[in-house]
Amino acid sequence: MPEVMKSGEPCLALIVDDEESIRKTLADVFEDEGWQSVTAENGKVGLQLYSRRQPDLVLLDVWMPGMDGIETLQKMRQVNPTTPIVIMSGHGTIETAVRATKLGAFDYLEKPLSLDKLIPLLDHARQIRLQLDEKSRHSSVPDMIGNSPLISQIKRQINMVAPRNAWILITGENGTGKEVVARHIHEKSSRASKPFVAVNCAAIPEELIESELFGHTKGAFTNAISQKKGKFELAHQGTLFLDEIGDMSLRTQAKILRILQEQAFERVGSTETLTVDVRVIAATNKDLKEQIKTGQFREDLYYRLNVVPFHLPPLRERGDDIFDLAQHFLTKMAHELGEKQKILSPEAQKAMREYPWPGNIRELKNLLERACIMSDAEVIEADFLRDLLGSSEKTGDPLSQEFLAASTLKQAKTDFERAYILGKLEENQWNITKTADAIGLERSNLHRKMKLYGIEPKGKG
Structure with a gap:
C-alpha cells in the first residue's frame, strides 16, 4: 500500500537509464517502498517527464547515448532547482562525482546500487517533499499553472534569475500574471x-x-497627522514590485x-537621507520604447530597470495551458x-480554445467562477459559456474588450462604474x-452618481 503523504499523493520518482533491466529493478524497489515511479530510456525523454510530472526524486544515469546524465542534470536544474537528483554510474570517478555535485546533484551512487544506500535516500527525499508541501501550504504565492513551451521558458528563466539581485522588467498584457511571476x-x-511589497502605480493619485513610495513626516502636508x-x-x-510603471509621471520617474542609482531618498517633508537595500521588479502593459519616443518615459530609467527582461505571453498563445488553468480553477x-467539481464538455473546450481571451488568465478565472455559481x-457546455461571455459584455465585465480599449485607467473606471450601476x-x-442597498451606497449618493453619468430614472423607487 503506497505511503500517502500529507499532500494526499504518494511520492513520485523518475528513473532515467538506458538499460531496461535497471529501470525495471528500480521501479520494483520504489513500489516496495511505497513510491510511484516513471521511467525514461534517455536524457531527452527524462527531461520531458521531469518538466511535465515534477517528480519528488530523480535517479539519473551518467553514461547514456545522446544527452548524457551531466547535460541532463544541468537542464533539469534550470527547470526546477529544488528536486533531489541522484547521479548513478557504473564507471564512476571522483572527478565525475565532484562535477555532478557542483552542478547541483543531491547525491552520487555507484552501480551496482546498494539498497542500504538507496533506501535512506528515499527517506530523505520524503522529508524534503514534506517540507516543500508545508512551505507551499503557508505560501500566499499562486501556482504557475501550465507546461506550454512559452510558460516553461518563463519558469526556467525565473529559476536562473531569482538567486541574483538583478533588477527585472516584466511586460505583458493585463491579466497575464505579472505579479505572480514577481512573487515567484x-x-x-x-x-x-524579507518583505515583498507591491505598488500599483496606476491606482495612486x-x-x-x-508619499506612498517615499513616506512623509508629520505635518508635511494637509492630513499628514503622523509620520509614515x-x-x-x-x-x-x-523586493519592491512596481506594477504599471508606465503610468508614472516623468517627475516621479526622476525620483x-x-x-x-543611489539606494537613498528623503521622506516628503524631511531633509534626512535614508538608505535602503531593495530589489526592484517593475511591470507594465505599455510599450515603453514607444513611450520613450513620445517623451512619456525616461530612457535612462528604462535601461536601469530592464536589466533582465521578462515578456509574458497572452493566454491565447499558450495552447493547452488554457485547459490546465481551467482545471485548476474548477x-x-x-x-x-x-460542491462536486464541474467539467467542461468537448465543445466547451473547443470554444475556449477559439476565444481570444482579451483579459487573459484573470478573465478565464472570472468566467469559470461565474459558471460554477450560476449553473x-x-x-459546463459551450452555449452556456458563450452566454456568460455575452452577458459580461452587456453588463460591463471590466475585462471585456470595451474596458480594455479605454484610453486611460480613469476612463476605464468611469465606464465600468456607469455600466455596473446600470446593471444593478x-x-x-x-x-x-x-x-442603493444592494451596492452599499446611500440613496442620495446613488442619485448623485446617476446624474453624473446621465442615467435617467425609470419608474418610482
Whole structure:
C-alpha cells in the first residue's frame, strides 16, 4: 500500500537509464517502498517527464547515448532547482562525482546500487517533499499553472534569475500574471524571508504617489497627522514590485531613478537621507520604447530597470495551458463551494480554445467562477459559456474588450462604474432604494452618481 503523504499523493520518482533491466529493478524497489515511479530510456525523454510530472526524486544515469546524465542534470536544474537528483554510474570517478555535485546533484551512487544506500535516500527525499508541501501550504504565492513551451521558458528563466539581485522588467498584457511571476522570483531569491511589497502605480493619485513610495513626516502636508514609512522603506532588504510603471509621471520617474542609482531618498517633508537595500521588479502593459519616443518615459530609467527582461505571453498563445488553468480553477472553486467539481464538455473546450481571451488568465478565472455559481449542471457546455461571455459584455465585465480599449485607467473606471450601476438598476427593476442597498451606497449618493453619468430614472423607487 503506497505511503500517502500529507499532500494526499504518494511520492513520485523518475528513473532515467538506458538499460531496461535497471529501470525495471528500480521501479520494483520504489513500489516496495511505497513510491510511484516513471521511467525514461534517455536524457531527452527524462527531461520531458521531469518538466511535465515534477517528480519528488530523480535517479539519473551518467553514461547514456545522446544527452548524457551531466547535460541532463544541468537542464533539469534550470527547470526546477529544488528536486533531489541522484547521479548513478557504473564507471564512476571522483572527478565525475565532484562535477555532478557542483552542478547541483543531491547525491552520487555507484552501480551496482546498494539498497542500504538507496533506501535512506528515499527517506530523505520524503522529508524534503514534506517540507516543500508545508512551505507551499503557508505560501500566499499562486501556482504557475501550465507546461506550454512559452510558460516553461518563463519558469526556467525565473529559476536562473531569482538567486541574483538583478533588477527585472516584466511586460505583458493585463491579466497575464505579472505579479505572480514577481512573487515567484522573490520566493526563490535570498530575500524570500524579507518583505515583498507591491505598488500599483496606476491606482495612486499623482499628488499622493511620492508619499506612498517615499513616506512623509508629520505635518508635511494637509492630513499628514503622523509620520509614515513609504513602500521603499517597507521593502528594505526585500523586493519592491512596481506594477504599471508606465503610468508614472516623468517627475516621479526622476525620483525613482535617483533611488535606483543611489539606494537613498528623503521622506516628503524631511531633509534626512535614508538608505535602503531593495530589489526592484517593475511591470507594465505599455510599450515603453514607444513611450520613450513620445517623451512619456525616461530612457535612462528604462535601461536601469530592464536589466533582465521578462515578456509574458497572452493566454491565447499558450495552447493547452488554457485547459490546465481551467482545471485548476474548477478544482479550487469546487473545494471553496463544497460542491462536486464541474467539467467542461468537448465543445466547451473547443470554444475556449477559439476565444481570444482579451483579459487573459484573470478573465478565464472570472468566467469559470461565474459558471460554477450560476449553473447547477455538472457539465459546463459551450452555449452556456458563450452566454456568460455575452452577458459580461452587456453588463460591463471590466475585462471585456470595451474596458480594455479605454484610453486611460480613469476612463476605464468611469465606464465600468456607469455600466455596473446600470446593471444593478436593471436587476432591481429600477428601484433606487433596493439598488442603493444592494451596492452599499446611500440613496442620495446613488442619485448623485446617476446624474453624473446621465442615467435617467425609470419608474418610482
